[in-house]
Amino acid sequence: MKKSTFVLIFSMVLWSVVLIFSSWDQSVLNTIDLEKILMPPSSESLFGSDDLGRSIGPRIVSGARLSLFVVIIVLTITSVFGTIIGILSGLVGGKFDSIVMRVIDIFLAFPGILLAISLAGILGGGLHNVVLALSAVGWVGFARLSRAQTLRVKQLDHVLVAQLLGTTTPKIIILHVLPLIVSPMLVELTYSAASVILSEAGLSFLGIGVSSPTASLGSMVRDGSFYLMTAPHYVILTGMALMSLVFLINVAGDRLQEKLAEGYSRNIN
Amino acid sequence: MGKLESVFTRVITAFIVTICVVTIVFFFIHLIPGDPIVAILGEQAGLQDVEKLRTQLGLDLPLASQWIQFITDLVVGDLGFSFYYHAPVAPIIAKSTVMTFYLAGAAFIIAASVGISLGIVAALYQEKVWDRLAVFVALVSMSIPNFVFGPILIIIFAVKLQWLPIGASEGVLSIVLPALALGLSLAALTMRMTRASVIEVLREPYILAIRAKGLSQSRIMLAHVFRNALLPVVTTLGLQLGLLLGGAVITEAIFSWPGLGSLVIESISRRDYPMVQASVLVIAVSYIIINMLTDILYKVLDPRVDLGS
Numbered sequence A: 001m002k003k004s005t006f007v008l009i010f011s012m013v014l015w016s017v018v019l020i021f022s023s024w025d026q027s028v029l030n031t032i033d034l035e036k037i038l039m040p041p042s043s044e045s046l047f048g049s050d051d052l053g054r055s056i057g058p059r060i061v062s063g064a065r066l067s068l069f070v071v072i073i074v075l076t077i078t079s080v081f082g083t084i085i086g087i088l089s090g091l092v093g094g095k096f097d098s099i100v101m102r103v104i105d106i107f108l109a110f111p112g113i114l115l116a117i118s119l120a121g122i123l124g125g126g127l128h129n130v131v132l133a134l135s136a137v138g139w140v141g142f143a144r145l146s147r148a149q150t151l152r153v154k155q156l157d158h159v160l161v162a163q164l165l166g167t168t169t170p171k172i173i174i175l176h177v178l179p180l181i182v183s184p185m186l187v188e189l190t191y192s193a194a195s196v197i198l199s200e201a202g203l204s205f206l207g208i209g210v211s212s213p214t215a216s217l218g219s220m221v222r223d224g225s226f227y228l229m230t231a232p233h234y235v236i237l238t239g240m241a242l243m244s245l246v247f248l249i250n251v252a253g254d255r256l257q258e259k260l261a262e263g264y265s266r267n268i269n
Numbered sequence B: 001m002g003k004l005e006s007v008f009t010r011v012i013t014a015f016i017v018t019i020c021v022v023t024i025v026f027f028f029i030h031l032i033p034g035d036p037i038v039a040i041l042g043e044q045a046g047l048q049d050v051e052k053l054r055t056q057l058g059l060d061l062p063l064a065s066q067w068i069q070f071i072t073d074l075v076v077g078d079l080g081f082s083f084y085y086h087a088p089v090a091p092i093i094a095k096s097t098v099m100t101f102y103l104a105g106a107a108f109i110i111a112a113s114v115g116i117s118l119g120i121v122a123a124l125y126q127e128k129v130w131d132r133l134a135v136f137v138a139l140v141s142m143s144i145p146n147f148v149f150g151p152i153l154i155i156i157f158a159v160k161l162q163w164l165p166i167g168a169s170e171g172v173l174s175i176v177l178p179a180l181a182l183g184l185s186l187a188a189l190t191m192r193m194t195r196a197s198v199i200e201v202l203r204e205p206y207i208l209a210i211r212a213k214g215l216s217q218s219r220i221m222l223a224h225v226f227r228n229a230l231l232p233v234v235t236t237l238g239l240q241l242g243l244l245l246g247g248a249v250i251t252e253a254i255f256s257w258p259g260l261g262s263l264v265i266e267s268i269s270r271r272d273y274p275m276v277q278a279s280v281l282v283i284a285v286s287y288i289i290i291n292m293l294t295d296i297l298y299k300v301l302d303p304r305v306d307l308g309s
Helices: A003-021 A026-030 A056-092 A094-108 A112-123 A127-154 A157-164 A169-205 A217-225 A232-268 B003-026 B036-041 B047-057 B063-075 B089-124 B129-143 B146-160 B172-202 B205-212 B217-255 B260-269 B273-301
Strands: none
Touching: A003 A056, A003 A232, A026 A056, A056 A094, A056 A127, A056 A169, A056 A217, A056 A232, A094 A127, A094 B003, A112 A127, A112 A169, A112 B217, A112 B260, A112 B273, A127 A169, A157 A169, A169 A217, A169 A232, A169 B146, A169 B217, A217 A232, A217 B146, A232 B129, A232 B146, B003 B063, B003 B273, B036 B047, B089 B129, B089 B172, B089 B217, B089 B260, B089 B273, B129 B172, B146 B172, B146 B217, B172 B217, B205 B217, B217 B260, B217 B273, B260 B273
């Protein structure tokens, strides 16, 4: 195994252990201790305290859990919905396909984050609306990719044969198309996870995401940035935590893509 | 299909998409949960005020005539009336748009120059130490959200070193930090694209052929490698210029840069919906136009691309 792969796996295991095994007790998160306001990291509190004297470490853990929770929900919604739309569009073709393509064009005409910001802003913050806004933006990528992949797979002999034999469309999709487009979709899934984490944090940073006192990495970065001069540890530690999450997911995506590309060229040669 | 014809098709498509986007933005005010008027004025508002504002906004008219009104207003440059400023939206938007384009342009220049030059260097030293370092730094940079990178830049360059100002009102230098924060991830992406693209072209048989013909290294690079390798980079950069407009929303909030992004965020918290509507519209339409110009530029650079399809 390469040394960098080892580091990657080690960091992922470390994050998982922290996320799973550190305390799930919600009451610690919001204990306000005015004696400890903006205390820098010490042996007593590894990550120091925030502007209300709450311990930063547990709040980072809780914020990261929230990020992953949002990622799982949003990706489940967007990947299932987007993939179904994309495969159908590619397989059925005709009028349906051109309508779907136009809708995708329109969605791509907005910068995604702007659409999410305006949706969350107008509907009001909160977990529900964040998930709604990010899902409304996120399905497009999956739809576009799965459509393109389906157009490729559709030409293959086994799909044509299945169609000639009168196999029903749902069966063709599940048995003959889906297995062949899974790998590129997995890569898309990884990169989307990174972008959902960043978007959720971005919305919370702007104050239109998950509302306080729930700990979100984005709102913690914002709170921390008010105390840049006096307590830089707040914004730096939270920022680093967010960054390392996204970094790990991005690296995993890169690795996955390389692996798939290798497998692909092996199959051709 | 002729070149002119395909450019024409592209312009028509952009126009249709614009109409659809305008329609979606038109529905914004109808998206507000509950009665938008109550949402705007608050629960305690008197019935008379509610009805007055409803007539003022034209929300008592049928949806179709509201839509036609919205479009005709847009055509004559009337973007609506701000609840907060008690003034037409258009002049305020215009001022902010200039600031946003100024910021996005600076970030774009930084990203393009840094990204392309580092990408070329990395490709030429492929798999050597410099290359690996550049690839790693790029991956890290892509993982730093601009709202984390912004405060870090402020801590280092404005607070500790005191080299650069933070606010927008402190002369030309004040654009440096926001532009860096906004441009970083695009620079990283451009670097990765350029590197991959140059490496791919270097592997082409025709490069081997002209090398065998005895062409000098610099001639090969300038006349053959870069011309072919930078094409896809130009396209992605163009698309990303649009994304910079989206990223600017957050970056502007960090640095209190008085652009469209700050305006959107402030207007959301002020419940100034006509302003939100108009700002989103301006950003989206700029995005469409930039994407269209990129496609056309790509077409001009590469005669093989068919814009019609």
